[in-house]
Amino acid sequence: MSLPWSETRLREALASASGPSSDYDLNPEVAPPDTTLRAAGVLAAFHAGDGRLVLTKRGSGLRHHPGQIALPGGKVEPIDTDATAAALREAHEEIALDPAQVRILGCLPPHRTVTGFSVTPVVAIIDGPFTPIPEAGEVEEAFTLPFAHVADPASYRTQRRRWRGGWRSYHAAPFGPYYLWGATARILLGLAQRLAP
Template sequence: MTRPVFEPETLPVEAIGADLPPVAAGRLTPDGLRARFEQRLSWTPEPIVEAPWRDIHADPRVAAVLVPLVVRDNGLTVLLTQRADHLNDHAGQVSFPGGRHEPFDADATATALREAQEEVGLDPARVEILGALPDYLTGTGFRVTPVIGLVHPPFTLKADALEVAEVFEVPLGFLMNPAHHEVRVFRWEGGERRFFAMPYPRAASAEHNSREDRDHQTGGHHFIWGATAAMLRNFYRFLSA
């Protein structure tokens, strides 16, 4: 299947998760998250998955991302990046820091921490690893392990301009409220596909960004969608189980 070109932000919203409860506030704290990862509760990943856009005869490419939960005075936030427009994979999309597994990486955690340091300059010493979610298979042929970690200030970031156009933070409570989870649908002559989207107003995230970044934010949304939104939805399922 050849991947058609489309603008995800213009596609219709088929449903939202307003009928589902948000994650309890007590679980959206460092101690609450530590306790949840220590448990072995049964839960079911989100049924919406990405079918390949094209035939993939080889094994999926192994990758990992860091889901960085920044410990702020007013609550946890999720650190996200907007990828540079010229990249071959997922250009211009909002994503977690991460990338392909290298032979010298001991495991998925090592990949996620290394990639986060390379992409945004995050010191691995500032990250407390909590655990990982089930692997997520993307339509572009990556098998991604989402590694969850608490990021403890103080820390400094330096984005790799070749890969990252912007770094920003979104409150974890916003992303773990299914009322903000949209299911959008793309229909074309080859069929139809559904994906999650979680638009977040740029003005709301300005307080977490530098003054220079704020000067360039003239409105609109950070459009979180696709694999990143799907992994966040799985995180919601995990925390609400």
């Protein structure tokens, strides 16, 4: 299924109800630790013209999720009013996205990561031309994926690997040289399922 880019369809998808997601969704035999989750926000920003989604490849030296494909974002800091503010601040720091170019459409339900974060995905539109400038300390590369790939539930598959002495299943949606997987893939699959006709 090739879903054409439509901001209207994206807005309608955000209006549909669904529950939170988790890195533990595919591994119900693994109980999440009873711990206080740290709040974070990530920005799922689509180009207004053609719906390309901006993603990053995280720096290999980072403490959390090094080298992984991710949505721009990070933990909510004391200077942030909420997860949306954190997502906008981090996107500006990581890829030089001016918040003035960003139109917030809404948020998806929070996603719990195995690293102890409750991540709020903030869905937005980038108006006007934008060329990302990766912040060398955090981002190895910034790139876009086409809306048709991101929005198609068939792009996502379940895979598994050894993790902490056992097998862990996870979602993945590879595209060319980019291996989109884990929390980012699960978040975007949730959006794709809402977008499905």
